[in-house]
Amino acid sequence: ILNVEQSPQSLHVQEGDSTNFTCSFPSSNFYALHWYRWETAKSPEALFVMTLNGDEKKKGRISATLNTKEGYSYLYIKGSQPEDSATYLCASWGAFSGAGSYQLTFGKGTKLSVIP
Amino acid sequence: DGGITQSPKYLFRKEGQNVTLSCEQNLNHDAMYWYRQDPGQGLRLIYYSQIVNDFQKGDIAEGYSVSREKKESFPLTVTSAQKNPTAFYLCASSDRDRGRLGYTFGSGTRLTVV
Numbered sequence: 001i002l003n004v005e006q007s008p009q010s011l012h013v014q015e016g017d018s019t020n021f022t023c024s025f026p027s028s029n030f031y032a033l034h035w036y037r038w039e040t041a042k043s044p045e046a047l048f049v050m051t052l053n054g055d056e057k058k059k060g061r062i063s064a065t066l067n068t069k070e071g072y073s074y075l076y077i078k079g080s081q082p083e084d085s086a087t088y089l090c091a092s093w094g095a096f097s098g099a100g101s102y103q104l105t106f107g108k109g110t111k112l113s114v115i116p
Numbered sequence: 117d118g119g120i121t122q123s124p125k126y127l128f129r130k131e132g133q134n135v136t137l138s139c140e141q142n143l144n145h146d147a148m149y150w151y152r153q154d155p156g157q158g159l160r161l162i163y164y165s166q167i168v169n170d171f172q173k174g175d176i177a178e179g180y181s182v183s184r185e186k187k188e189s190f191p192l193t194v195t196s197a198q199k200n201p202t203a204f205y206l207c208a209s210s211d212r213d214r215g216r217l218g219y220t221f222g223s224g225t226r227l228t229v230v
Contacts, residue, residue, distance in 0.1 A: 034218055036218070036219075036221075043120075043206075043223045043224070044206070045221075046218025049217060049218045089158075103161055103164065104161075105158075106159040107158050108156065
């Protein structure tokens, strides 16, 4: 089973601050890296899917980078707003327990709280 | 709008009873998945299905069963053999190509066994 690690576990920032979190994943048998945003009482929502080493994706104030050789991805939020408060999940598509099939393995998430 | 519907939102059952959680999608996705979330843990895969009438065990399939008789539907049964069934259950779907566009999730069912 793949291990996907996210840090920090939780984060409190002031409105207007920029912030970033880390996702690390096994670099062998890598296919894709997903980032999701999960607001309380709502469904997780896909932010980015990245596959290529050096990929950078951006959606508004949120951006992400990918390093498949060293097995990490960063998510950046510029000028945090209270509505950015959510849990941010990353997940890696990779080989599943050597069974020959691939699955998406999730990290535990980073819970972001933006203080007005 | 297309999406995934999970029902019910909250479910209470007595210990020893089987219970079925519903998941329906109208996105025309081939693949569907069931995840379980426990406090302090990441989402863990229970079962997945990439095509009608076929499904595979995930990391924690023991005590669960599924069926995929229709493309739109992927119900999960929590059986009495599941030792710790109280948890939050999420259903998801994706295109068959390894979820290259990301997964679409339902809003979840919180199951409490008393």
